[in-house]
Amino acid sequence: MREKTERIVREWSDSCDAEVSIAVLGGAWKPSILTLLGEHEVLRFGELGRLLQDPTSRVLTRQLRELEEDGLITRTVYRQVPPKVEYRLSELGVSATPLLGELTRWGTQYAEQQRSSLDRVPSPSE
Amino acid sequence: MREKTERIVREWSDSCDAEVSIAVLGGAWKPSILTLLGEHEVLRFGELGRLLQDPTSRVLTRQLRELEEDGLITRTVYRQVPPKVEYRLSELGVSATPLLGELTRWGTQYAEQQRSSLDRVPSPSE
DNA sequence: CAGAATCCATCGTGATACTG
DNA sequence: CAGTATCACGATGGATTCTG
Numbered sequence: 329m330r331e332k333t334e335r336i337v338r339e340w341s342d343s344c345d346a347e348v349s350i351a352v353l354g355g356a357w358k359p360s361i362l363t364l365l366g367e368h369e370v371l372r373f374g375e376l377g378r379l380l381q382d383p384t385s386r387v388l389t390r391q392l393r394e395l396e397e398d399g400l401i402t403r404t405v406y407r408q409v410p411p412k413v414e415y416r417l418s419e420l421g422v423s424a425t426p427l428l429g430e431l432t433r434w435g436t437q438y439a440e441q442q443r444s445s446l447d448r449v450p451s452p453s454e
Numbered sequence: 455m456r457e458k459t460e461r462i463v464r465e466w467s468d469s470c471d472a473e474v475s476i477a478v479l480g481g482a483w484k485p486s487i488l489t490l491l492g493e494h495e496v497l498r499f500g501e502l503g504r505l506l507q508d509p510t511s512r513v514l515t516r517q518l519r520e521l522e523e524d525g526l527i528t529r530t531v532y533r534q535v536p537p538k539v540e541y542r543l544s545e546l547g548v549s550a551t552p553l554l555g556e557l558t559r560w561g562t563q564y565a566e567q568q569r570s571s572l573d574r575v576p577s578p579s580e
Numbered sequence: 581c582a583g584a585a586t587c588c589a590t591c592g593t594g595a596t597a598c599t600g
Numbered sequence: 601c602a603g604t605a606t607c608a609c610g611a612t613g614g615a616t617t618c619t620g
Contacts, residue, residue: 329568332591337565345561346485346554352564354480356593359472373602384594389603399568409600410601420564427560428472434553435471438478438546439463442455442525458611482613499582510614515583535620536581584619591612599604 330397349427352398357383357391359428362417365401366425370416400424456523475553478524483509483517485554488543491527492551496542526550 329337336351353359357380364379365371371379377388392415395401400421406412417425455463462477479485483506490505491497497505503514518541521527526547532538543551 329572334568334572337568344486344489344558345565346479346489346557348561348565349557350476350480350485350561352561353472354476359476360470363470363472377602384596385603386596386605387592387594390593405602411600411603413602420567423563424560427556430553430556431472431475432470434550435474435476435478437549439471439474441546442460442463503582510616511583512585512615513613516613531582537583537620539582582620584617586615586617588615589613591610593609593611595606595608597605597607600602 329399330394333398352400353424353428353431355391355394356387358395359431361391361395361415362400362421362424362428363432365415365417365421366428370414373413373415376415395421455525456520459524478526479550479554479557481517481520482513484521485557487517487521487541488526488547488550488554489558491541491543491547492554496540499539499541502541521547 333348333351336348353362360380361376364376368375373385373388373392376392377383377385380388383391392401392403396403399418401415402418404414404416406414459474459477462474479488486506487502490502494501499511499514499518502518503509503511506514509517518527518529522529525544527541528544530540530542532540
């Protein structure tokens with residue numbers, strides 16, 4: 329577990345564990361990464377980068393490491409030249425896919441509703 | 455909508471709308487606030503503060519304003535002395551309660567599993 | 581009571597350049 | 601190919617003080 333995740337797991341042990349989920353799943357690219365790994369089973373670092381439309385490698389690396397630390401994905405290194413690293417969902421990661429689906433569903437519904445509001449009221453307060 | 459939320463709604467319109475959900479629900483106290491409002495129907499500013507174990511009023515105010523901007527809660531001001539402000543879930547807020555439930559369920563399960571791992575391995579790498 | 585104003589430390593994201 | 605190192609910057613959370 330990441331330090332941040334562990335802190336939240338420890339401190340908020342009582343009510344609102346939703347914070348835990350958000351701490352683990354929240355972060356640029358993370359939902360997309362998990363969704364892609366759910367669809368493709370296994371992806372290499374470069375493949376992920378292309379599918380995500382090129383986040384900087386530093387950022388992608390960080391997101392992947394955090395997901396690994398939190399136990400959602402596994403990282404397999406093939407010691408060869410050029411290097412090859414494969415990522416896939418762990419059991420824990422698989423267990424999160426229904427939740428990701430719900431997040432996506434509600435987010436989509438929310439976005440559509442808000443977009444239609446934007447259309448009806450182009451400039452909010454004039 | 456908040457500017458941040460709107461940006462995400464616009465830019466990520468295609469895949470991963472899970473980011474939208476996280477943008478709206480994520481943030482210190484927000485899941486707790488929504489859960490409490492779901493349970494109590496209506497709460498005043500001070501009541502929320504006490505139930506949340508006293509975040510600073512500045513932070514609580516910000517979280518509430520953001521939730522209001524994003525359309526999840528409503529704010530009712532009674533112009534009287536001393537002032538009285540009531541918060542409750544909007545329809546959109548109510549629509550998010552099942553999702554919050556899922557977030558809480560997965561978070562709880564995750565936290566329990568990680569805690570038991572912590573017990574089995576007190577110091578991770580020695 | 582329900583905040584607003586000010587200030588500050590930290591974090592997350594990203595750009596850029598370099599490497600085994 | 602799959603990173604690491606360094607730097608910069610805005611956003612976020614919070615402490616403190618003040619107010620209609």
